[in-house]
Amino acid sequence: MASFEETGPRIPVVVSTRVDKIHPISRLSRTIRAIAVVVVALILLLPVVAMGITAFKSRNAVVSVPPSLIPVPNGDVLRVEANELKRDTGEISIARNFFAPTLEGFVFLLTERAQAGPARAAELRTQAQEGQLSIFDQIALDNGQEILGPSDYVARLRNSLIIAGISTIVSVVLGLFAAYAFSRFRIPGESDLLFFILSTRMLPPVVVTIPLFLMYRQLNLHDTHFGMILLYTVFNLSLSVWLLKGFIDEIPKEYEEAALVDGYSRLQAFVKVVLPQAVGGIAATTVFCLIFAWNEYAFALMLTSDTARTAPPSIATMLGRGGIEWSAIAAGSLGFLIPVVIVTFALRKYLLRGVTFGAIRK
């Protein structure tokens, strides 16, 4: 075999793994870019971190000034002492930023509670001493409350999962077939149809909620899972058709033609040859559709009330109930965040190529 020196690299070297071959300016600009990315990432992560911390704070710690940021066991007591010290002597201590991590927010989020009367509270306290109370009951008791039953948060989250999940799958599958047809066949009025599909996205949701509300009431689709799945599917279909058409356009049609000549039907060729190559596009489209359906607020607020109510409007309405339980809201948001994070993380390797919309050629 000929040595590298004689023949040179087989392909032009654009990026080298040899550090000494990279120009210093290029190395510097890379460092600067890396720093910029890290800074942006930190800024974007800040609200999430704040949310995460808040979810584990007690009522007092949530509203403390200066903000308590450092989780320390017994931190609430230390903070109060430090604040008193500041008031009395003017001495500033780091303990002013302490808070004690607690599951209070999660208890408030997941349970329905009532104020325990003095007699009931005493009864509960004896039970607690005998070790008969669960952690949740104990936390409620510390706030003078008694747990009556589970809250509807889990049900709302389940609704969100069902509605967003099914509508995403349906819109991606239907979108795939539609995109394939648009990409591969001569369709009369193709551009008009594509524009029509896109136009379903042109009005902001708020504008169409009222007519939709009236229609849904007439059709008995109001506050049903089916109604919400249908609505989100329709809304996502335009996105999925357009996105997937771009991805399928990129796959040369010769591959399917080869499969056709090799003895496969159109559908078999689609499944065996097109789908494996469109995986990246499908993953990207899935994430986009899922995020829309998962985050959707306006329709859900108007068109659901109980059985099919999704998480976004239900978390938002927590603000209105009695005192504002910031830690419960933060805990709810945290739980709401997790499914999308998991899906996005699982599909991340397809996303980079996916979001560039085929701008990069192979």
Place this chain on the structure above:
Amino acid sequence: MATIELHQVEKKFGDFPAVKPMDLTIQDGEFLVLLGPSGCGKTTTLRMISGLETVTGGTISLNGRNVTWLHPSERDVAFVFQFFALYPHMTVRQNIVFPLQAERMAPADIDKRVAEVVKMLRIEHLMSQRPGTLSGGDQQRAALARALVRRPAAFLMDEPLGALDAELREAMRAEIKQLHIDQHATTVYVTHDQIEAMAMGDRIVVMSNAVVQQVGTPAEVYYNPANLFVARFIGSPGMNLVQGQFADQTVRFSGEQNYEVPAEWKPAIKKATGSNSVTVGFRPEAAHLSESGALVGEVYAVDIHGSYSMLHVKLAGSNGDFEIVHVRTDRRTNYPIGAQVRFDLNPEMVRFFDTSSEAAIQRENA
């Protein structure tokens, strides 16, 4: 193995005719080349035979079976694409096995078949690789293996060498030709490269503007082009074509030169040209330089080809206009640019064309 018959096959895209009604019979075991410039309808014809494109008229039969409206998968033909179309998400072996799986062949038979073609094409060592990692030639071999493994009735190849570099193209040309001799399978091969067509084809179908211009063996197409298009298209450079007026015995070119028409051609030309305008055609090798040559020209340029030289000779026309003809000459003599040369035409290799209809004039007793 199979005979392919096209009867009045036609393809229109909207109102635009891609292939005008054509008749063609491809014999069993024949290597037929569809040749023509891009957009002439040769690929469309091939795709209609494969079923990837529907016909808008006519019938196609394979071994006497009418396949005009059959799905590509039911025609028992293999297609080799210009860019190979190897499935990028499968290994070479999976690619080759793919058509056999469609037939639901038993795994043991599959192994036997695959081993056979893989040995024939010498790609044993590539079986577990993905097509993307292969060189152009190996991709081509894998694509050929995928076609061969099925033992189809006919092979259809759409510029299979178009994506390769020149050196490799020549080697693969020989390889494909050898495979054909070995397998003796009916093959329809599309190319725009006339050298490839001449080298590989048993017969060549020259197409232009959606119309078949000529069907013939490479020699026929080269020596007896049916019309001016074929004369120009085949050969590099193409046939020299000089227009003139036929008068009794001679053709008079615009530069006041006379060319004495060989006796055997006179009656045919007289009969064919109503307007007396005739185009004289001759291959560069049909002209030979000599002191006493009947035609006079001036050396315009010389291309040294090593084994021979190609002279570009300027024939004076009317009003300072001129025409360039190519004359092939031996490599030893030097011709300075601007020198006057005289040459004669080999009477056996001169052809005449009706200038207005562009068709070749046929000799009656030929």
